[in-house]
Amino acid sequence: MKITENLIWELSNKAINTLGESASPDKIREFVENEIAKMTGSNQTGTEKFQGRVILTSFGVNRPGIVAKITGVLAELNCDLQDISQKIMQEFYTLIMMIDITNSPKNFREIQEELNKVSAEMNIKIFVQHEDIFQYMFRI
Amino acid sequence: MNFEFEEILETIKMTEIENFDIRTVTMGINLRDCIDRNIKVTVSKIYEKITRFAGNHVKNADEIEKRFGIKITNKRVSLTPIAIIGDAFKRDEFIQIAEIMDKAAHEIGIDYIGGYSALVQKGISPGEKEFIESIPYALASTKKVCSSVNIGSTKAGINIDAVIKMAQVIKDTAYITRESLSIGCAKLVVFCNAVEDNPFIAGAFHGVSEPDVVINTGVSGPGVVLNAIKKYPDADFRTLAEIIKKTAFKITRAGELIGRKVAEKNGVEFGIIDVSLAPTPAEGDSIADIIKAMGLEDVGAPGTTAALALLNDCVKKGGLMASSSVGGLSGAFIPVSEDAGMISAVEKGHLTIEKLEAMTSVCSVGLDMVAIPGDTPVTTIAGIIADEAAIGLINDKTTAVRLIPAFGKVEGDSVDYGGLLGKAPIMAVKRLSSDKFFARGGRIPAPTRSLTN
Numbered sequence: 299m300k301i302t303e304n305l306i307w308e309l310s311n312k313a314i315n316t317l318g319e320s321a322s323p324d325k326i327r328e329f330v331e332n333e334i335a336k337m338t339g340s341n342q343t344g345t346e347k348f349q350g351r352v353i354l355t356s357f358g359v360n361r362p363g364i365v366a367k368i369t370g371v372l373a374e375l376n377c378d379l380q381d382i383s384q385k386i387m388q389e390f391y392t393l394i395m396m397i398d399i400t401n402s403p404k405n406f407r408e409i410q411e412e413l414n415k416v417s418a419e420m421n422i423k424i425f426v427q428h429e430d431i432f433q434y435m436f437r438i
Numbered sequence: 439m440n441f442e443f444e445e446i447l448e449t450i451k452m453t454e455i456e457n458f459d460i461r462t463v464t465m466g467i468n469l470r471d472c473i474d475r476n477i478k479v480t481v482s483k484i485y486e487k488i489t490r491f492a493g494n495h496v497k498n499a500d501e502i503e504k505r506f507g508i509k510i511t512n513k514r515v516s517l518t519p520i521a522i523i524g525d526a527f528k529r530d531e532f533i534q535i536a537e538i539m540d541k542a543a544h545e546i547g548i549d550y551i552g553g554y555s556a557l558v559q560k561g562i563s564p565g566e567k568e569f570i571e572s573i574p575y576a577l578a579s580t581k582k583v584c585s586s587v588n589i590g591s592t593k594a595g596i597n598i599d600a601v602i603k604m605a606q607v608i609k610d611t612a613y614i615t616r617e618s619l620s621i622g623c624a625k626l627v628v629f630c631n632a633v634e635d636n637p638f639i640a641g642a643f644h645g646v647s648e649p650d651v652v653i654n655t656g657v658s659g660p661g662v663v664l665n666a667i668k669k670y671p672d673a674d675f676r677t678l679a680e681i682i683k684k685t686a687f688k689i690t691r692a693g694e695l696i697g698r699k700v701a702e703k704n705g706v707e708f709g710i711i712d713v714s715l716a717p718t719p720a721e722g723d724s725i726a727d728i729i730k731a732m733g734l735e736d737v738g739a740p741g742t743t744a745a746l747a748l749l750n751d752c753v754k755k756g757g758l759m760a761s762s763s764v765g766g767l768s769g770a771f772i773p774v775s776e777d778a779g780m781i782s783a784v785e786k787g788h789l790t791i792e793k794l795e796a797m798t799s800v801c802s803v804g805l806d807m808v809a810i811p812g813d814t815p816v817t818t819i820a821g822i823i824a825d826e827a828a829i830g831l832i833n834d835k836t837t838a839v840r841l842i843p844a845f846g847k848v849e850g851d852s853v854d855y856g857g858l859l860g861k862a863p864i865m866a867v868k869r870l871s872s873d874k875f876f877a878r879g880g881r882i883p884a885p886t887r888s889l890t891n
Contacts, residue, residue: 301490303471353441355450383443394446406505425450427507429440434691436445 301334309333351380351398351429358422360391367420371412376402456661457723458689459509460696461716463499464637465492466644466652466709469518477531480524481538488515488542491651496547498703508692515543516642517553525565529572536576536583543582552642554585557632560594570603574610577622584640590630590827592834596882598824604628605820608841612812616845619853623842624807628823630830630837635710636766641838652709654766655697658716659689661723667731679752686713686756694761712766713757714802717777719860725770726779737780738788746770747800767836769802775862776807784863791865799829804837809853809862812845819843821872832885
């Protein structure tokens with residue numbers, strides 16, 4: 299929803315008509331702001347869900363249970379693990395997963411926060427990024 | 439998987455180790471609909487329009503940053519040149535506009551707001567004269583407002599009267615903000631051939647031919663280019679060019695994606711991506727280090743200008759291939775104080791202001807964040823501005839001057855602003871007089887290059 303000068307003008311007129319005698323600049327402002335908040339609704343909260351796949355990258359010192367821990371959290375969040383690949387170099391591991399989060403009840407930010415908890419608990423690095431960034435950088 | 443293991447790791451390495459970031463996402467806002475002959479009405483309209491469109495700018499950019507895992511370092515706003523919308527006002531009224539810009543910038547949480555600007559390349563109107571006189575006070579009484587003035591263009595020539603005025607303004611700004619190391623000068627740029635869609639502060643303004651509201655992005659990434667070059671210490675120049683192009687391509691693609699998404703989230707148009715290598719004082723995020731990695735002992739060594747020309751050209755080529763929306767300044771920036779390698783070259787005496795001037799003829803911008811002795815005469819500053827403008831004028835390119843005649847400081851001292859502005863060592867300036875030259879006044883006519891029709 300686009301907020302134009304005209305819309306504000308109309309809302310201000312509406313405010314003046316509704317408020318009548320009691321109209322003051324502050325009251326009109328408040329009225330107009332409330333109306334706009336109603337119209338834009340969830341758009342302003344900035345936490346809307348998005349469709350699509352994300353890429354999870356993790357590194358750290360290898361030890362048993364890392365994949366189990368991460369996939370456990372993803373399963374709880376109803377994320378669909380579509381591909382997984384890993385490499386071990388000496389005591390370090392690198393792990394990449396492609397995950398579809400479309401059906402998760404949580405939004406991207408919340409999923410990221412859950413995985414941050416795993417990252418802190420296991421003392422490993424976890425990055426979660428939308429796949430578009432890789433699409434843009436490496437594919438023409 | 440659609441992507442190779444190495445590709446994904448490369449991106450992570452760029453962002454986590456090589457300081458790759460989107461340097462700025464700048465929202466350009468047209469203020470021509472805020473014009474009113476009453477200053478009170480004008481300032482309230484300006485405040486209202488900035489907060490209405492850019493109110494969620496920072497929040498939206500943060501959201502996109504999280505989603506793609508690419509850091510957006512700065513969120514900024516640029517405005518229609520204030521001299522245009524306030525042509526009927528006097529000096530004190532212009533200062534009120536600067537103050538409301540500062541208030542709006544604080545309110546929406548951005549770090550700088552650009553557009554306290556005037557375009558006087560061909561002549562100065564009475565309103566523009568008042569505006570230019572207001573600049574030192576406006577910069578002293580605000581924290582986040584940035585100012586720029588265009589004094590020349592290939593089509594119009596160089597307005598020497600404006601050059602002299604701006605030299606005086608720079609000097610006055612240094613004096614008025616002397617308590618804080620003349621920091622006002624770090625927020626003031628003098629341009630030749632200024633571009634209308636530049637997202638980079640301090641020179642950003644929203645040109646009159648731009649749409650109502652637009653998002654422009656500026657990418658960075660000297661660290662990424664540096665590491666790519668370091669991997670091939672013996673490659674010949676053609677191979678080196680390829681490496682830089684490929685790196686610039688990837689950086690630009692990432693920048694365009696981020697810019698488009700931020701624009702979409704704000705519900706406004708996406709404008710341009712400025713493919714500039716902008717250094718920061720951080721270790722390894724340096725243009726000087728790139729030049730050294732190409733095989734020169736230090737910046738300032740013979741070969742420096744050629745190295746910079748190669749770098750600048752390849753960045754552009756890679757960028758152009760990656761996006762159809764490349765604009766702004768697009769090149770390599772060589773600010774002294776914001777680049778650890780440049781600071782060290784100046785301190786060791788390897789880099790002089792004259793060599794810097796030569797370097798600016800092959801890269802974007804110009805003498806940027808260069809501190810000079812506080813007692814440098816106005817005509818000498820005018821001379822430095824005019825020389826730089828002449829390079830822009832003849833070569834049909836943007837050049838800029840951001841000089842800091844740091845009050846009370848002499849060669850060998852330095853001014854340290856911290857943060858992105860960094861530390862500027864005071865550079866020596868030739869003590870030869872330019873007084874008689876500038877006493878002539880007037881305008882240097884447009885060059886033959888202006889007659890392209």
